[in-house]
Amino acid sequence: MSDATNPDIPLAQRMRPASLDEVIGQTHLLAAGAPIRRFVEHGHLPSLILHGEAGIGKTTIAMLLADAVGRPFYPLSAINTGVKQLREVLDAGAKGGLDLAAPVVFIDEIHRFNKSQQDALLGAVESGDITLIGATTENPSFSVNNALLSRCQVYRLQPLDAAQVEDLLQRALSQDIVLSKLNIELNATAEITKLAHGDARKALNLLELAVQASDHSQQPIVIDNSLLASVAQTALQRYDKDGDQHYDMISAMIKSVRGSDPDAALYWMARMLVAGEPPEFIARRLVILASEDIGNANPNALLLADAALRSVKAIGMPEARIILGQVVVYLATSAKSNSTYMAINKAMQLAQKDQSPVPLHLRNGVTKLMQAEGYGQNYVYPHDYPNHYYPQQYLPDALVGTQFYQYADNQREQHSLQFMQWLQSQPQTKSS
Known part of the structure; x- marks a missing residue:
């Protein structure tokens, strides 16, 4: 892409792939025989919802897909696009005003569209006036309405693994218009991988910051962990209290307690607390768990969890962590039973019919x-x-x-x- 030759723009933008073959990662969707690759090979592109963490290629893949099937690409952001602007694009697409071929309308952060905005897309997607590609960091089951989901193929993009991050960094060092001209010795690949959490953009940003902060009078330019630490300072928490990480981590904590693993349960709870999750939310989930997964195997579990909820509300952080820690360990090491949970479910099912x-x-x-x-x-x-x-x-x-x-x-x-x-x-x- 033309950005690759402009040294004044950020490294992550310069290294944006120019074709689907250059994409690192997402082989489950883009490799030979994979679903999206098959669409492209047949010259067909259905409406898609791509979801996954930030920095793993949703926007890039959307652009490359449009290019691969010869469609015009019109990006919109859900943050600053209202219904009026959206309808103008859709109306132009319906009239063929954008292009003779049905355009690809890309909507970044589509989860930020409200119901009326999402509903405005339905007719154009249904009629084929546009091909919609929506990108979201949220689980679309919670953030995209069912009518729109039923008209789109939904694909989960995966964070890059350690080997893929290393490939990305080595490609930048050997191919980038700026870095390839420097004698760089990268000794911090593992640390960059750890801090990036599978985010390609973050990995390239860390590399670029480290190169910029290094002493270019020394040859080779050594990028080590101490230099990286000075520019990165700390790993930012990849956690959104209203997003997918919120549901994933509470799920991991609950399953760890249910599985009688106090250490894993403490870890996931600590991750949530450090990221700013309200302790009352965690306490409420523990009350439910005490009844659902322990029940009459240990009735005291529900009493302790309920007391913790009231105590956490009264005390707040940081002391609430002590109470939550005690309860999580108690519940994880308690005898388990879901007999009453199963019983009320069976009774409710019968009550709906009888x-x-x-x-x-x-x-x-x-x-x-x-x-x-x-x-x-x-x-x-x-x-x-x-x-x-x-x-x-x-x-x-x-x-x-x-x-x-x-x-x-x-x-x-x-x-x-x-x-x-x-x-x-x-x-x-x-x-x-």
Whole structure:
């Protein structure tokens, strides 16, 4: 691309690939036989949603796809494009005013479009007046409406791995119009890879900053970890409290607790806290987890998690981290059971389909008319019998024998099972 010959623009822009074959990474989409490569080879380009972290090539790939199929490319940003401007582009596309071929309309950060803006795209995409390529760092399942998603192919782009970042850096050193003329000894590849977190733009920016900050009077120019640390200062947290990382990390924490790994659970929770996640959000999720994944295997788990939620709200950070740390370790090392979670789900599923009437003996006969109709008749008061128990029908006739709750194989629930079995085996003689 023409930017590659302009030494005054940033390195990341100079190194932007000029063809799909030059793209580093995303082989699951662009390699021979991969989905997007097949589209291009057949001269066809459907509407796409590309999602993934920043700096991994969404914009570049969109540009290269349009070029590969010979379509005009019209980029828009969801940050500064309103419905009026969007409709002007779509109307021009419908009239053939942009070009004879259906243009590729690229919308960066499409998740920032509200519902009305996203809805404005539907007709043009449906009719084929435009080919839409949307880019988002968010999970499109949460940020793009279903009507638009159903009209687009959705592809996840992956962060670059260590080998791909190294290839990127070596390509810059050997091919860039500026760096290729310098005698550079790069001894900080691993550190750049670590700080970049798979972000190609960040990796190239770090390399460029290090070269600019180095002593060019020394030959070769040595880029080592100490020089890199002086320009990078600290690794910025790749975390958006409203974005995909938010959901990914809380998911990782919950799965670590469920899997009884306290160290992993602490790590993911620490990542969220360091990045500024509100501690109340984490505490609420732990309350849910205590019931869903531990339940009656250890009823104290729910009590402790609930106490933590109230304490975190009252105290706040940084001290709230201590409370959350205690609860996460307690929950991770507790016995686990999802028996009550499964039971209520089964009951809810049946309740959506079944509308059985309440048996008369379980109804509350508060008026004479109700009593005359049989409300409350033949109901047996369990407290009048030994052990406060009397076997009688509580489910509707059509559901007698239905079981939602299955006792799990942990000590507490097995103890409850033994108690219930004993209770049901006792003679039923009314207390005096």
